[in-house]
Amino acid sequence: MSYIEFHDVVKRFGDNTVLDHISFGIEKGDLVTLLGPSGCGKSTLLRCLSGLEQVSEGRIMLDGADITEVPASKRNIGMVFQQYSLFPNMTVERNIAFGLKMQKVAQDVIDRKVREAIDMVELTGKEKAYPANLSGGQQQRAALARSIVTEPAVLLLDEPLSAIDAKLRKSLQARIREIQQELGLTTIFVTHDQDEAMVMSDVIQLFHAGRIEQAGSPVEVYTKPVSEFAASFIGSYNQLSRDEFQTMTGADVPAGHVVAVRPETIGITPDAPTPADAAGCHVVHGTVVGSTPRGNVLRYTVRVGAVTLRVDALFRSFHMFDPGQDVYLSIPKHDCLNIPEGALRSAA
Template identity: 80%
Template structure:
């Protein structure tokens, strides 16, 4: 039995169905990410688990206990919001201690636990500081300390890093992952950022329009998308229609399918490569965009189809707009995805 179970959970707001029969389990100690675009239902499910929203239908079970109608204060769940929600008139240590005081923990234990939590989020020296004097990243860490200090059964993180700059965001991703592993906390993380989900997660639950589109490890979800939506949302797959792929490669693919190919799996060269187990097509470079240590080329193929090709950014080996190039599409990386179906296979 899973530590947390969502059993056929439905949530409606009036005529709007936000969660449409959600069923899955979470193992104790896992860090599970609910990933998807805005409005897909991921934050609503988090709020249903925390008790801040009531479900319309279905059950939520935590550690063998049905908590569907249990008040939020009785669920022993910690939650960190995007807005931090620190008390402005309290110092860092007072904010962190608040939950323990509400539980009437003795002062000596409060002092010890607060010091440990503040050290864990690397805020030592800021104990007497008020939220207004802290940076966004420091405020987020204070909110995290306040949530973990009560030793919750489950920690919920609702897009806690979305308002933080990129460099600090990466550092906090790593620290949250480290704290999760140190404490062995069952953690659910909500984000719309697929890169963040890949870094943070043991398991990804990909949401789409109130349903779970795909579930699995980051590698499984990234390399084996089960639908057009999964391929477009995770990995930025190129998607070719069956007719376009057949016209380019000569390989017949039944109509009603799309061929999904990750940009980084495509080879690009000036000379026609002598490659086995790959489809060779020619094209013209129409654009290039630096993406950190990766350079993304936009290449127009015969018939007008365009694809993205990602290569390591090497200034001594670059292509200019208008250059004629050859692309190699490894057969094993050309995934045939039936439209609106839930399975994928490798193209011949």
């Protein structure tokens, strides 16, 4: 039995089904990310677990107990939203202490736990500051401390980093993960950012249109997409129809399948590779259409006959390809994944 279990959960708002028979489990101490585009149901599932929304059908279990009808205040679940919702008239330490005071914890225990939480989120020196005098990242950390200080059974994080700049966001991702592992805190993290999901997660649950499209470790979900949607949402796969791939490479593709290839697996060279270098690869000739810098990677767009491919290469200023330049692409055969066309699978 898993620590958290969703059994055939359905949530409707009027005629709109937002969660369509969701079933899966979460192990104690894991950080599980609900990943997917806006409107796919991931935040709604979080709110159903927290008790802020009631399910239309199904059951939710926590540590062996059915909490489907339990009021939110009785579920011992901490939650951090995109809007941190700190009390503006309270200092950092008073915001963090609020939940403990509501639980009528002894003052000496409150003082100790608040100090520990402030140290953990690295806000020492900001105890007397008010939210208006904190940066976005500091507010986020104060909200996190307020949620963990009560030692909840589960911590829910609903896109808490989406309003923070990229550099600070990466730092906070790492710190949240460190705290979660240090405390062994069962955590569910909601995001639409695949990179964030890859960095943070023990398990990714990929949502699509109210259903779970795929579940697995970050590596499993990234390298073995089960559907066209999964391949398009995680990894920016090139997806080619059966006819396109067979025409381009001469290789056989099973009927009813598309072929997905990750951009970083494709080699790009100005000259045709030697037979030794081309071993195990489909080699095709193409023309560079353009390129886009993506950090330390340069993403090329290459036209091969009627097909356009994305190809990622390390950003080396001494070896770059110009628009209109002829190139050769080496596509490893073992990186060409056959995916059922139009597949939409539910993963439990």
